[in-house]
Amino acid sequence: MRTFWDFVKADIQITVRNRQALFWTFFFPVLLMFLLGVVFGQSGSFTTNLAIVDQDRTPMSSAMVSAFQKVDALKVSTVAGESQALKSLRNGDYAAVLVLPAGLQQRLAQGATQLPFYYDNTSLAQAGTVTMVTQQVVNAFADQASGSQPKFELQSQGIASSSFNYISFLVPGVVAMALMTNGIYGVSGSFVAYRQRGVLRRLKATPMPLPSFIGSRVLVHLFLALIQAGLVIAVGVVAFHVHMAPGPTLARMAVLALIGSGSFVSIGFFVAAISKNVESAAALGQVIGTPMMFLSGIFFPMDNAPAWIQPVVKAMPLYYLANAMRDVMIKGFALWAVRWDMMILLLVTGVFLVCSVRFFRWE
Amino acid sequence: MTGHLTTDAVIRVAGLTKRYGDLVAVDDISLAVERGEIFGILGPNGAGKTTTLEMIEGLRPPDGGTVEVDGMPVWPEPKNVKRRIGVQLQATALFDYQRLHEVIYVFGSCYGIYRGREACVALLARVGLADKAEAFVNELSGGQAQRLSIALALVNDPVVTFLDEPTTGLDPRARRALWDVIGEINRDGTTVVLTTHYMEEAERLCDRVAVMDRGHIMTLDVPRALITQLGAEATVRFDLSDHVPAAELCSLDGATDCRTVENGYEVVADDAQRTVVSLLDFAHTRGLRVAHLDVKGADLEDVFLSMTGRKLSDDEEEAPAASPKKRRRFGFGGGR
Numbered sequence: 001m002r003t004f005w006d007f008v009k010a011d012i013q014i015t016v017r018n019r020q021a022l023f024w025t026f027f028f029p030v031l032l033m034f035l036l037g038v039v040f041g042q043s044g045s046f047t048t049n050l051a052i053v054d055q056d057r058t059p060m061s062s063a064m065v066s067a068f069q070k071v072d073a074l075k076v077s078t079v080a081g082e083s084q085a086l087k088s089l090r091n092g093d094y095a096a097v098l099v100l101p102a103g104l105q106q107r108l109a110q111g112a113t114q115l116p117f118y119y120d121n122t123s124l125a126q127a128g129t130v131t132m133v134t135q136q137v138v139n140a141f142a143d144q145a146s147g148s149q150p151k152f153e154l155q156s157q158g159i160a161s162s163s164f165n166y167i168s169f170l171v172p173g174v175v176a177m178a179l180m181t182n183g184i185y186g187v188s189g190s191f192v193a194y195r196q197r198g199v200l201r202r203l204k205a206t207p208m209p210l211p212s213f214i215g216s217r218v219l220v221h222l223f224l225a226l227i228q229a230g231l232v233i234a235v236g237v238v239a240f241h242v243h244m245a246p247g248p249t250l251a252r253m254a255v256l257a258l259i260g261s262g263s264f265v266s267i268g269f270f271v272a273a274i275s276k277n278v279e280s281a282a283a284l285g286q287v288i289g290t291p292m293m294f295l296s297g298i299f300f301p302m303d304n305a306p307a308w309i310q311p312v313v314k315a316m317p318l319y320y321l322a323n324a325m326r327d328v329m330i331k332g333f334a335l336w337a338v339r340w341d342m343m344i345l346l347l348v349t350g351v352f353l354v355c356s357v358r359f360f361r362w363e
Numbered sequence: 364m365t366g367h368l369t370t371d372a373v374i375r376v377a378g379l380t381k382r383y384g385d386l387v388a389v390d391d392i393s394l395a396v397e398r399g400e401i402f403g404i405l406g407p408n409g410a411g412k413t414t415t416l417e418m419i420e421g422l423r424p425p426d427g428g429t430v431e432v433d434g435m436p437v438w439p440e441p442k443n444v445k446r447r448i449g450v451q452l453q454a455t456a457l458f459d460y461q462r463l464h465e466v467i468y469v470f471g472s473c474y475g476i477y478r479g480r481e482a483c484v485a486l487l488a489r490v491g492l493a494d495k496a497e498a499f500v501n502e503l504s505g506g507q508a509q510r511l512s513i514a515l516a517l518v519n520d521p522v523v524t525f526l527d528e529p530t531t532g533l534d535p536r537a538r539r540a541l542w543d544v545i546g547e548i549n550r551d552g553t554t555v556v557l558t559t560h561y562m563e564e565a566e567r568l569c570d571r572v573a574v575m576d577r578g579h580i581m582t583l584d585v586p587r588a589l590i591t592q593l594g595a596e597a598t599v600r601f602d603l604s605d606h607v608p609a610a611e612l613c614s615l616d617g618a619t620d621c622r623t624v625e626n627g628y629e630v631v632a633d634d635a636q637r638t639v640v641s642l643l644d645f646a647h648t649r650g651l652r653v654a655h656l657d658v659k660g661a662d663l664e665d666v667f668l669s670m671t672g673r674k675l676s677d678d679e680e681e682a683p684a685a686s687p688k689k690r691r692r693f694g695f696g697g698g699r
Contacts, residue, residue, distance in 0.1 A: 006472040010461060017460035198452055202515075205422055205450035206473035207442050 003208055007216035015220060025186070025224065029178035029232050036174065036299070037167055037240040048130050050074045051085045051094040056104040064100060067141050073133055086118060089159055095120050096130040098154075108142075114155040121158030121243060131156060160243065160332070168243065171236035172325035173298035175229045179257060180292060180318050182228060183264025185285045187221060188271035192281040195272070200362050218265055225261035226254055233329070245332025252328045252335050256342070260321035263345045266352035267317070273359040292318045317348045373398045373523050373554050374419060378428035381414050388414045390578035391428065396523070401545070401555040403569030405562060405667070411578040412558035413453060416527055419556070421445050433522050446474060449516035449524035449553070453531070457500045463487055463511060464496040467518060474519040489551075490514045490544050506537030510544060523554040530564060542568050562667065566590075574667055581667075590660075597635035598659045599642065602627030604652035616641035627655060635660065 015022060052068060054061050068076045077094075079085040085097045099116040107113035117134060119127045131154065138152045194200050203213055233253065236242040244250075267288065275281035295302070295309070296318035305313065313319055324341035327333040335342070374396035381389040389411040396402045404412045417423035419430050421441025430437040432444045457466055464483040471478050478486070484496045490510040495503065503511060509529055516524045529545065530538040538561075545568060549555050559565055565572045566586045573583040582589060609628060612621040617634040618641075632638035635658050646653045 002477065003472045003475065006469055006477075010458065010465065010469045013465070014458050014460045199457060201422070202450075202452055202457070203473065205420060205445065205452065206470065206519075207445045207475075208473035 004212045004216055007213055008219055011216055011220040012223075015224065025182060026228060026231055029174060029181075029228060030235050032178075033171065033174050033232050033235045034239065036170055037236070048074055048096075048126060048133070049094045050076050050130060050134065051079045051088065051097045052076060053079050053082045053085050053097065053099045055082070055102045056100045057102075058105060060105050061100045064104075064138075064141050068098075068134075068137055071133060071137055073129070082116075086159065089118055089120055092120065095126050096134065098134055108152075114153050117154040117156045118159050119156065121160055127158065160245065167236065167240045168330045169301070169326065170299070171233065171240070171242050172329045173296075173322045174236075175232045175253070175257070175329075176260060176296075176318055176322040176325050177293055177298045178228050178232055179225050179261045179321070180264045181289060182225065183221070183261050184268045184271060184289050185282070187217070187265050187268030188275065188281045188285050189278060191217075191269065191272035192275050192278050195361070195363060196277055198363070204362050214269075218262075221265055222258055222261050225257055229253060229257040242330075244329055247332055247334075249329055249332065253325065255335060256321065256324050256328060256338070259342050259345050259349075260317075260325075263317050263321075263348040263352070266349045266356060269356040270352045270359070273356045273361065292316045295319070296322055298322055317345060320344045371398045372396060373433055374402075374556065375431040376415075376419065376428065377430075379415065379418055379425050379430060380427035381411075381418060381423070382426050387578050389418070389425075392575075392578075392580050393428075394573055394580060394583060396554060396556055397571075398522075398554055399549075399552065400570040401549050401557065401568055403565040403572040404556070404558045404575055405560065405565040405572050406558075406575035407560055409577075410560075410575045412560075412575055413527055415575070416525055416556070416558055420448060420450050420525055422450075446519065447522050449519060449521035451512045451516040451524070451526045451529060453527040457511070457515075459499070459501045461500055462497055463492060463500065463503075466500060466511065467514060470515050470518045476519060486514055486517060487511075489517065489548065491540070504537075506533050506540060509533065509537075509541060513541075513544060513548070517548065517553065521553065523556060524548070526555060526557040528558055528560070530559070530561065538564070576667070597632050597638075599630045599632055599635060599638050600624070600627060600655070600657040600659070601642065602654045603646065604654065605649075607649070607651070612642075612645075615645060 050068065052065050054065060065076065065078060068074060079088070079097075082097075082099055085094070085099075088094055089097050096117065096119040099118075101107070101113075101116070104113070115138065117131070119131055121127050135154055138154065142152045200210075204210070230250075233244070233250075237244060268285075271281055271284050271288065275284055291312075295313050296316040297313065298318070302310070302313045302319070320341040324338035324345075327338050327341075328335070372395035374394075376395070377393045379389055379392050380387065392411075392415065404415065406412050414423065418425045419432065419437065421437050421444050424438060433447050435444055435447075437444045458469075461469070464480055464487065467483040467486055468478055468480075471483075484493055487493050487496050490513050492507060492510055492514065495507060500508070500511070513524075513526065513529065516526065526545065530541050533541065542564065545555060545557070557564075557568070569586060571584060572586050572589065574581045574589070607628075609621050609623045612618065612628055612630055615621075615630060615632075615638050617632045617637040618630045619633055620631040622629050630638060630642070639656070639658065642656075643653065645651075
């Protein structure tokens with residue numbers, strides 16, 4: 001056991017001292033996240049849906065609704081019940097819900113009145129816009145109606161919706177993709193290099209069991225995977241204001257990162273097992289990794305992809321990891337709710353581990 | 364086969380065979396290595412040296428025959444034997460980004476030996492690398508890397524250590540330095556088994572040598588005995604300050620043949636010493652100066668040639684400085 005930890009320590013030393021490789025391991029997904037965020041982060045929120053619940057039903061409230069309808073930036077719908085509107089808000093159908101309470105006229109006559117205003121806080125940028133526009137419209141209306149200082153006040157309350165904008169769609173996907181890339185390329189590359197250079201052979205000449213060596217590498221790799229996932233999430237949250245679902249989301253993400261990384265590491269070992277040299281391992285890694293990257297719904301949802309490609313999508317382990325991470329990170333699902341995704345990933349791990357052992361070669 | 368097999372053998376190999384498809388890489392070889400000796404396996408590339416070593420080391424299962432190391436059978440479960448032997452493989456490759464003392468520690472750890480830093484440096488000192496303890500593996504020169512891999516072959520304090528072509532690819536100076544290291548390890552009490560395709564190495568370093576070719580052991584004995592068995596002749600080469608008909612040189616004592624060659628003369632002698640004395644006499648009486656006197660004695664190269672009809676160094680174009688011929692130089696004349 002001590003030998004195992006000695007190898008863990010040595011592996012960490014090697015990893016940390018190889019500054020260049022370390023830099024790219026961590027920097028590449030972060031860079032990718034930044035670029036995608038900057039390029040695509042603003043899309044998906046060109047029209048802002050506002051629901052108005054008119055409980056007043058007076059000419060004044062109707063006038064207010066039509067004032068909102070004149071605003072180009074908003075797409076206004078009127079909804080009969082407040083609870084129904086809030087449910088739709090939670091589903092992500094609206095960016096905000098404004099309630100015009102009954103007796104608006106009287107309240108206004110009595111002085112300042114508060115208007116209940118609910119906004120979807122999963123997208124802070126959009127929430128800011130819709131709050132600002134609503135405030136402006138309400139103020140202008142109050143000016144017209146009373147000729148006095150604004151009397152309406154928005155009684156704002158943020159509500160998390162389960163929908164997400166593009167960047168929130170992207171972050172969990174990029175986390176999953178980074179784990180995939182590092183798992184497949186990192187493990188296969190270094191392992192084949194060790195075999196090619198005779199390091200494995202030299203270790204075989206010692207009485208140390210090979211599983212100790214492989215196990216220590218896997219452990220260190222999983223540790224790196226956690227750091228990597230954490231960095232990408234941090235960039236998403238800090239730079240692009242991606243809202244993480246409340247609850248033990250980070251802990252759940254960590255579990256998913258470990259399970260997902262495990263399956264890609266075992267694919268990596270399989271690639272290493274059947275590749276003769278570093279070059280063919282890199283090529284085979286690309287062959288497996290590249291389609292997976294584009295067909296697993298990392299950059300765009302695959303729901304809209306043609307039906308014939310769906311079976312291919314469903315065959316990608318990365319698809320399940322990205323899905324599960326999205327459900328957990330953005331929608332706040334518990335792990336139990338993504339158990340099937342996890343089962344599939346574990347199954348992938350098992351199958352590829354067995355194949356790796358079957359095809360393993362020392363030299 | 365005149366190897367003096369005693370009862371105190373640390374390695375016993377009997378009928379060892381390895382096939383790769385139709386090719387018989389190692390063909391029914393038997394040998395015994397005595398405790399405390401340096402045992403050499405000499406042969407050209409592809410002779411089966413490495414395969415033989417690997418079967419003894421527990422790295423490659425044989426197709427037939429038995430191997431015993433320190434009284435224990437290596438196969439079918441080589442683990443116990445692996446604990447007792449030290450191994451240096453032909454291709455030295457280790458983890459980059461590790462310091463030398465860390466590499467020593469980690470490899471010791473593989474054997475359940477957990478050295479402190481001091482002890483790691485002490486082991487490095489045995490191969491002359493104490494001052495490199497803090498250096499990284501990838502900063503070492505070829506000779507230093509080989510010495511490190513020899514240190515790793517000592518990491519578990521083995522009863523016998525195997526060195527597979529330890530000096531291949533090194534320049535002559537690094538090679539000689541490594542011979543000193545290997546000699547010292549042996550004096551410290553470790554039996555050494557090494558393979559080489561440099562006959563000078565086998566001659567200088569080994570107590571006994573097995574000459575191997577195409578999977579067979581051609582002969583096995585003390586290097587000197589192998590050479591004297593040949594009754595081989597020496598070639599005396601020299602130049603004279605004035606021209607002399609070559610035929611006159613055939614009258615030198617012990618000369619069996621003589622000829623004019625580029626830059627001088629060559630006399631083949633069955634007794635080089637008598638021939639040289641007679642040559643000096645000859646030059647003295649004629650008032651001639653002898654220059655570039657050079658005597659090439661018979662060596663293991665000649666043994667190999669006579670055993671196989673082929674030259675040992677045929678396949679050494681990749682290492683031009685590879686097999687410096689063994690020459691005894693005299694203190695005057697044109698020594699380089």
